[in-house]
Every structure is written in C-alpha cells, then in structure tokens.
Amino acid sequence: MSTALDYVEQDVDVSRDIESLLSRLPSHDMVIGMLRYGAHLPHLCELALPMNLVLSHIVPFMNRAAFADKKIVILDDTIYRGSEMQRIMQDLTDRMGVTLAQLYRAVAIVNSRSKYLPDNDAPRLKDADYIVWKESLASLVRGGLRPTERDYPLYYFETADLSLGRMLSHLHRFGALHPASADLAGKAFRATLTLSSDLLGDVRDLPGLDVEDVCKIRFHFYRTCENGPLRMVVIPMAFSRLTIDHFLESGSGEVLAANLGLRSAFYRDVYTSDSAEPRAFLYYMVSRSLGAVALNSFLTRLSARFGTATLVSLPSEKIDGNVRYVFPPLYTEFYEHVREALPLVSGGEQLDLVDSLNWRPRDGGVQRELKRDPIIPESYQITEFVCAKTKPAKWERKEWVPNSELGQGVAHRELLAYFRNPLFVSAALDDLIDSGLLRAQDCAMDAASNVWERMLFPGGEFKAQEIHTVADAWGVETGVSDDVVREELLELWGPF
Amino acid sequence: MNSGARSREYALGREIRSAFFLGKAGWTAQFRGGHATISQYRLYKLLANLLWDWHWLSKSYSNAYDFHGAGDLVWVPHLFGGLCMGQPTLYEAGAADFKLQDGLYASLSQLGQCKMYSLYGFKTMRAADGKFSLSFIDPGYQLERRARVEDQERHYWTKLLDVYCQLTVDELNSMATCRTPGATLLSVRAQLVRWHKNTTKALNAFATGRAAEIDVGLYFRSARECADQFHEKLRIWDHIGEPRQHVADLAAKTELAGRVPMLLDLPQYRFAGDRVEALRRHEPVIAALQSVFSQIEALWLKKGVDSEALEERLGLLSGRDLVEKRLCDASVWMALALGTRTRELARLCQDLIDACVNAVASESGVTIPRQSDFYNAVASSEYPLPRDHFKPGF
Numbered sequence: 001m002s003t004a005l006d007y008v009e010q011d012v013d014v015s016r017d018i019e020s021l022l023s024r025l026p027s028h029d030m031v032i033g034m035l036r037y038g039a040h041l042p043h044l045c046e047l048a049l050p051m052n053l054v055l056s057h058i059v060p061f062m063n064r065a066a067f068a069d070k071k072i073v074i075l076d077d078t079i080y081r082g083s084e085m086q087r088i089m090q091d092l093t094d095r096m097g098v099t100l101a102q103l104y105r106a107v108a109i110v111n112s113r114s115k116y117l118p119d120n121d122a123p124r125l126k127d128a129d130y131i132v133w134k135e136s137l138a139s140l141v142r143g144g145l146r147p148t149e150r151d152y153p154l155y156y157f158e159t160a161d162l163s164l165g166r167m168l169s170h171l172h173r174f175g176a177l178h179p180a181s182a183d184l185a186g187k188a189f190r191a192t193l194t195l196s197s198d199l200l201g202d203v204r205d206l207p208g209l210d211v212e213d214v215c216k217i218r219f220h221f222y223r224t225c226e227n228g229p230l231r232m233v234v235i236p237m238a239f240s241r242l243t244i245d246h247f248l249e250s251g252s253g254e255v256l257a258a259n260l261g262l263r264s265a266f267y268r269d270v271y272t273s274d275s276a277e278p279r280a281f282l283y284y285m286v287s288r289s290l291g292a293v294a295l296n297s298f299l300t301r302l303s304a305r306f307g308t309a310t311l312v313s314l315p316s317e318k319i320d321g322n323v324r325y326v327f328p329p330l331y332t333e334f335y336e337h338v339r340e341a342l343p344l345v346s347g348g349e350q351l352d353l354v355d356s357l358n359w360r361p362r363d364g365g366v367q368r369e370l371k372r373d374p375i376i377p378e379s380y381q382i383t384e385f386v387c388a389k390t391k392p393a394k395w396e397r398k399e400w401v402p403n404s405e406l407g408q409g410v411a412h413r414e415l416l417a418y419f420r421n422p423l424f425v426s427a428a429l430d431d432l433i434d435s436g437l438l439r440a441q442d443c444a445m446d447a448a449s450n451v452w453e454r455m456l457f458p459g460g461e462f463k464a465q466e467i468h469t470v471a472d473a474w475g476v477e478t479g480v481s482d483d484v485v486r487e488e489l490l491e492l493w494g495p496f
Numbered sequence: 497m498n499s500g501a502r503s504r505e506y507a508l509g510r511e512i513r514s515a516f517f518l519g520k521a522g523w524t525a526q527f528r529g530g531h532a533t534i535s536q537y538r539l540y541k542l543l544a545n546l547l548w549d550w551h552w553l554s555k556s557y558s559n560a561y562d563f564h565g566a567g568d569l570v571w572v573p574h575l576f577g578g579l580c581m582g583q584p585t586l587y588e589a590g591a592a593d594f595k596l597q598d599g600l601y602a603s604l605s606q607l608g609q610c611k612m613y614s615l616y617g618f619k620t621m622r623a624a625d626g627k628f629s630l631s632f633i634d635p636g637y638q639l640e641r642r643a644r645v646e647d648q649e650r651h652y653w654t655k656l657l658d659v660y661c662q663l664t665v666d667e668l669n670s671m672a673t674c675r676t677p678g679a680t681l682l683s684v685r686a687q688l689v690r691w692h693k694n695t696t697k698a699l700n701a702f703a704t705g706r707a708a709e710i711d712v713g714l715y716f717r718s719a720r721e722c723a724d725q726f727h728e729k730l731r732i733w734d735h736i737g738e739p740r741q742h743v744a745d746l747a748a749k750t751e752l753a754g755r756v757p758m759l760l761d762l763p764q765y766r767f768a769g770d771r772v773e774a775l776r777r778h779e780p781v782i783a784a785l786q787s788v789f790s791q792i793e794a795l796w797l798k799k800g801v802d803s804e805a806l807e808e809r810l811g812l813l814s815g816r817d818l819v820e821k822r823l824c825d826a827s828v829w830m831a832l833a834l835g836t837r838t839r840e841l842a843r844l845c846q847d848l849i850d851a852c853v854n855a856v857a858s859e860s861g862v863t864i865p866r867q868s869d870f871y872n873a874v875a876s877s878e879y880p881l882p883r884d885h886f887k888p889g890f
Contacts, residue, residue: 480621
C-alpha cells in the first residue's frame with residue numbers, strides 16, 4: 001500500500017553521486033575518510049575502488065612520517081560551511097607537516113551557502129535539497145554493515161551453524177537486548193546488548209580508571225547471500241574516565257596489558273609514541289581496550305552455551321575488500337593481538353563456568369519518570385538534557401547557525417545519573433547517535449589533557465536546528481486534556 | 497524507494513514542518529478573527545482548503561510554486577465534509593491511549609497533545625456546550641526559521657491564509673468539501689460508507705441480542721447524521737459556484753489572482769461528476785433506507801413503528817427494482833415489527849440495506865467499502881491531491 005511517503009526523493013541518487021565522486025579522484029597514496037559519513041563512502045560505492053583509507057580520528061595518532069611525501073585525498077560526504085574540512089586541513093598542515101600541495105579535498109556535494117569549496121567540482125545544493133541528500137546518505141549508511149560512528153574497532157565473526165534467532169536467544173540470557181536503530185531497512189540486523197560492567201572483572205577497578213556501571217556490545221548481523229553463513233560485526237563499548245598520570249604511575253597500564261595478553265609496556269609506548277596527540281591516543285587505546293576486555297569476557301561465557309556450534313573470527317581484510325585501512329603500528333599490534341586471542345567458540349568445548357551469570361545493568365535507584373508524547377519518540381527526551389547544557393544552535397542576524405562553542409558536552413555518566421535508567425539511556429543513545437541528533441567524541445576534560453572521557457554533543461549542521469527544536473518541544477506543556485480528545489474523537493469518528 | 501524516506505530524521509523533519517503549518521494557520525486565523533480563540537471546525541476547514549491549493553498550485557505552476565509537501569497534513573473526506581487531519585509519520589505508539597483513527601489519522605485535539613505542535617503555537621483546546629475552541633500563540637520568527645520550511649513556502653502559505661481567512665464558515669465548508677467533482681464524490685461516498693457502518697453496527701447489536709450492552713443510540717444518531725450529510729453534500733455541490741467565485745474574487749487582489757481557488761482533479765476522477773450525479777439519482781433510496789432503519793430505532797425506544805411511513809418507503813425501494821422483492825415485502829416487516837421480533841427484523845433490515853447499498857454502488861460505478869478499507873484507499877491510491885510532483889523530502 002503506497003502512502004504519503006512514497007512520492008518523495010525521486011531525484012536523489014546518493015549512490016550515483018558517490019560513484020561519480022570516487023571515480024574521479026586524482027591519483028593518491030592515501031585517503032583520509034572524515035567521520036562520520038566520509039569514512040563510509042568507499043564502502044557505499046559499487047565500484048569497489050582500491051584505496052588506503054585513514055579514518056580522520058586516527059590522524060592525530062599517527063606520526064609525521066606516515067604522511068610525508070604522500071598524495072592525500074581528504075574525503076567527506078558534504079561541506080556544510082567547511083569547518084570540519086578546515087579543521088582537518090589545519091591539523092595536517094600544522095601538526096603533521098603536510099603541505100597544501102599534497103592535499104586534495106573531495107566531497108560529494110556542497111551546501112550552496114558555503115564559502116568554503118573543495119578541490120573537486122561538487123554540485124552545490126540549497127538547504128532543503130542538501131538536507132534531503134544528507135538524510136538519504138544517512139539512511140544508506142545505517143543500512144550498511146558498519147556502525148555510523150567509526151571510531152570503535154570492529155570485530156568480525158562468522159558462523160554456519162547458528163541462525164539469527166538462535167543467536168539472539170543466546171544473547172538474551174546475558175543482558176538486555178534491544179534493536180540498535182529505528183530504521184528497519186538495510187542489509188544488517190542491528191542489536192545492542194547492554195550489560196553491567198561487572199563483565200570487566202578486576203580491570204574495572206584499576207587506579208586511574210573510573211569505569212561506568214554499564215557497557216554495551218553492539219551486533220550487526222547479516223548474510224552475504226541467501227542461506228549463507230551468518231556474519232556478525234561486533235562493536236564492544238565500555239565507558240570510562242581516564243586520569244592519565246595516575247593510570248600510568250600506578251601500573252594500571254601493565255595490568256590491563258596483561259589482561260589482554262599485550263606487552264606490559266604497551267600503553268606506556270602509546271603514551272610516549274611520536275603521535276601528534278599521545279594523550280588522546282592513550283585514552284583511545286585504553287577505552288577501546290576495555291571494550292576488548294568486555295568482548296573477551298563475554299565470548300568466553302557465550303561459548304559455554306554454544307554446544308556444537310562454531311563461531312569463527314574473521315580478519316577485517318576479508319570484509320573490507322579493496323579498502324585497506326591504515327592505522328598506527330601500535331593500534332595494529334593491539335587489534336591483531338586481541339583478535340587472534342579472542343576465545344573462539346568451537347564445537348564440543350564445555351567450559352567449566354557458571355553460565356547463570358546475568359549481566360543486566362542495575363538500575364540507578366528510582367528511575368526518573370519519563371515524559372510522554374504521542375508522537376515524538378521517548379528516546380528524544382535525552383536531547384532536552386543535552387541541550388540544557390550546551391546550546392546546539394545560535395541565532396545570528398536572521399538565521400540559526402550551528403553553535404561552534406559547544407563547551408564540554410555531556411558525559412554518559414551524567415545521563416545515567418539523571419535518568420537512572422541504564423537501558424533507556426543505552427537504547428536512546430543508539431537511536432540518537434545513529435540519527436545524527438547526537439554525536440560522541442573523546443575529549444580532554446582539563447586544560448592539561450590529563451583527564452579524558454567520551455562526551456556527547458548535539459549534532460552539527462542542520463541537525464543542530466533540529467535537536468534544538470526537539471529539545472525545546474520537550475520542555476513545552478501541552479494544554480489539551482484527555483477528556484477533550486475523547487470528546488472530539490467521539491464526535492468525529494463515533495465509538496470505536 | 498529510497499529508504500531515506502522512512503528514516504526517523506526524515507519523519508522528524510516532517511513533524512516539525514507540519515507543526516509549523518498548523519500553528520501558522522491557527523494563529524493567523526485566530527489573530528485575523530480578532531478573538532482569543534478559533535473554533536475547531538473553522539480550523540479544520542481552513543486547513544483543508546489550504547491543502548488543496550498547496551498541492552495543486554505546485555503541481556500546475558511548478559516554476560512559481562516550488563514546494564515540498566504539506567508534511568503530515570492530509571485532506572480527509574469526513575462526516576463533516578472535507579477536513580484536514582494529521583497522518584503522523586513519527587508516530588510510534590508512544591502513548592497508549594493515542595490511537596490513530598483507522599490506523600491513519602490524528603485529529604486536531606490529538607495533535608494538540610503533541611509537544612511539537614504545542615511548540616509551534618497550539619496551546620489549548622477546550623470543549624464547552626458541544627463546541628471546541630482552540631487557542632494559539634505566535635511561535636515567532638526565530639522558531640519559524642527552524643521549521644524546515646523555505647522562505648517562499650512560508651510566504652505562500654501566508655498568502656493562502658490571507659485569502660481563506662476571509663471566508664465564512666459555510667463557505668470554508670463548501671470549498672473544503674465540494675470544490676471539485678472529485679472532492680464531492682469522495683465526500684458523498686464517505687457519508688455512505690459511514691452510514692453503512694453505523695447501520696450495520698446497530699443492526700448487528702440487535703440481531704445478536706447485544707443491544708442492551710452497547711450504546712446503540714450513538715449508532716442511530718450517527719447514521720441519521722450521515723444520511724443528512726449525504727443529502728447536504730449534494731446540496732453544497734449544487735451551489736458550489738458562489739463560494740468558488742468569492743474565493744476567486746478575494747484572491748484577485750493578491751498575487752494568487754487567477755490561480756486560486758485551484759479546481760482541478762486527478763485523472764482518476766475525470767468521471768467523478770457523472771458518478772456524483774449517479775449517486776444523486778439514488779438519493780431517494782438512501783433516504784428511504786434511513787427511514788426504514790429509523791423504524792428499528794423507534795421500536796427500540798418503544799415508540800412503535802410508523803406503519804404508513806414504513807410501507808411507503810418499502811414501496812419506493814421495491815419500485816426501484818434494485819433488490820429482491822421479498823426484502824421489501826411490507827407485510828413481512830409489519831409482522832415482525834408488531835410481534836416485536838427485533839432480532840429477525842434487524843437481520844431483514846441488514847439484508848435490505850446491504851443489498852441496496854451494493855446495488856447503488858454497482859449502478860453508480862462507485863464502491864462503498866468498509867470504513868477502514870475506504871480510508872486506507874483514500875490515504876493511498878485514491879488520494880485526490882497530486883503528490884508525486886513535490887520536491888523531494890519533507
């Protein structure tokens with residue numbers, strides 16, 4: 001049955017625009033894929049062009065030598081006003097010693113009001129068309145295999161013995177499972193398992209680390225062909241605040257390394273590496289290591305339930321095709337080591353473990369009563385809390401513009417403390433981050449960059465206006481009573 | 497179809513846009529009226545008219561009126577004529593008691609309970625003495641700028657409001673309901689669909705012995721109203737020339753001169769005028785059926801059957817040769833009525849109504865389906881306004 005929605009977007013062909021962009025790139029040694037959507041473009045193009053891809057968040061973790069004498073394409077989906085592109089250009093030229101001559105900025109489309117232009121001849125779209133294009137792209141990305149946010153390591157698995165339903169029934173036993181996106185279209189079925197951080201064991205209490213009560217593991221299930229094996233993209237996430245000096249001085253780095261089977265000096269080497277931002281690099285590696293600990297612990301328990309089924313870890317190259325990701329050597333060392341050490345689930349192993357562990361997150365006391373609206377999803381309530389701390393858009397002369405001075409953002413722990421409902425927060429954040437209304441990034445919390453945490457911010461570009469409006473809406477009291485609604489409905493439609 | 501159309505943020509954009517359109521209309525009409533409130537009926541009619549021109553202006557003059565759609569606002573043929581309702585795409589059953597009618601439509605009061613609509617000006621709705629009054633506030637320029645509505649759209653929505661705010665309620669109703677043959681056909685069909693539903697509900701209650709358990713009085717009243725409205729819509733259609741001309745005269749003083757009101761129909765409604773006339777020929781049939789049906793009500797109210805009227809109506813129906821004679825046999829009816837054999841009488845009445853409705857539908861070339869099927873079709877394949885021409889998105 002066609003609906004009012006069916007007429008839209010006839011002329012928007014994001015795939016064609018991406019193909020046009022990528023097929024016309026000049027010769028290059030390296031492509032920097034801008035988060036969030038620029039990094040996805042190579043995987044959305046059917047041409048499967050080979051490239052060496054550096055995710056933009058990894059750039060500060062590299063050293064100058066990685067970029068020396070290289071022809072570099074900076075790839076993004078769009079330019080709105082150019083702030084992100086300018087920022088990466090500045091990072092590369094000021095801190096990585098890259099010359100302008102080495103750089104080529106390529107985007108698929110440009111907002112018509114942007115004064116900043118790329119190097120390629122990208123079509124310029126007015127606001128409304130820009131939004132439509134962007135939303136189409138966002139939907140394509142959400143339908144893909146990889147999460148929208150690309151700054152977490154992805155672990156790939158495959159099983160020929162388990163159906164999706166069977167796998168979900170296993171997962172259900174460990175924690176709270178919810179769909180990870182409101183979008184039902186797409187190749188992959190996405191679900192998130194929200195768990196108590198008890199899963200991390202002793203690592204949770206390491207000095208210098210303040211680990212939150214909740215962690216999560218996200219799963220994207222898909223099959224490469226009908227009746228083919230079930231594949232999973234697994235993204236483990238643990239939330240923590242890191243105090244770098246204390247972490248290193250207390251030996252916590254060695255303990256964490258030992259837990260994962262890494263060299264004892266691994267984290268110290270990260271900190272003393274010649275990367276442009278060693279502190280940011282250290283927080284990144286520590287926080288993603290906690291995710292790896294969680295995944296390790298989880299898989300160990302999961303295997304006890306599998307019976308004769310087999311779960312095999314896949315190398316990322318098998319999934320990435322012609323796209324070769326470039327990471328700093330220390331990251332590669334971490335990833336490969338963790339991946340190879342993951343407890344593979346194979347038939348017949350019956351581990352002597354208590355499988356009655358239930359890692360459902362504990363509620364944080366009496367849950368805050370959630371506001372209700374008939375139409376706006378409950379999850380959007382978080383926007384009110386976030387925007388109370390940081391105004392996403394500001395009025396400039398005659399229009400709203402994204403607020404570039406967003407301040408510190410909101411920590412995950414603040415949301416947990418406010419709502420006291422970890423499952424609600426987990427599901428809502430999945431939804432809001434996926435839809436672009438919120439974004440997350442690792443941030444230094446103090447001037448000395450000694451304390452780091454992952455923070456949430458309102459979305460940028462036109463999302464800034466939208467989240468501002470949604471947040472304002474939650475604060476509004478409506479003045480139509482249920483009695484009036486009942487009376488009007490009776491008048492209009494009779495008894496039903 | 498591009499899956500982006502169904503994404504959450506797309507739906508959110510439409511929601512914000514719809515809230516703007518509704519709030520702007522409510523505030524403008526209230527302000528122009530010089531009162532602190534506006535009647536619910538007036539706003540329904542006003543928006544219904546705006547929608548019609550919005551769709552057709554952009555279809556017919558795409559260079560001049562390069563619009564996106566009307567968000568979640570849709571034109572609906574209703575018991576009370578053409579109305580504007582909401583078809584919220586962001587709806588996720590967030591509130592347990594928020595039900596879309598026929599799974600499709602939200603009323604103004606329901607939209608008024610939604611925060612986005614409140615943000616854009618919809619403040620209160622009150623009921624007093626059977627009348628509903630709404631109160632809006634001006635959302636303000638800054639908020640309007642966040643509404644995903646382009647400048648030129650804001651401009652023309654306001655221009656349309658300028659024209660239609662000057663109409664009387666009756667004129668608004670006429671234009672919202674019967675401005676074109678297509679609109680008239682749907683409006684008239686809606687009455688028959690609803691009338692058939694209400695008669696069926698009431699008769700089923702009697703036939704199954706459940707009349708004491710439900711409020712059958714409501715179905716009797718609703719059916720009576722539907723029958724009255726069926727005749728009323730045909731009267732409006734007969735005199736549509738005057739309100740059309742008034743709108744044209746008002747628009748002549750604006751940049752919409754010569755274009756508003758838009759009086760076009762989609763190609764699928766090119767025979768709508770003929771079908772309306774075909775239904776008109778069966779107007780006496782519907783009146784007769786309603787009269788027969790009301791005898792059941794009289795029995796239920798213990799007022800006794802009006803034998804003479806019953807016989808006359810049955811005779812009329814019999815004379816039409818639409819249905820089997822046995823269904824119109826007055827002696828059978830009298831026997832059942834006098835013997836207060838209500839169940840059997842209800843079944844006979846149901847058979848008569850069903851047979852007549854089918855015959856009318858067949859002869860007129862229209863369908864008179866179940867209410868939910870009717871509105872599902874109206875919301876999709878039978879929607880009378882063009883939608884495939886709008887700029888993508890929203």
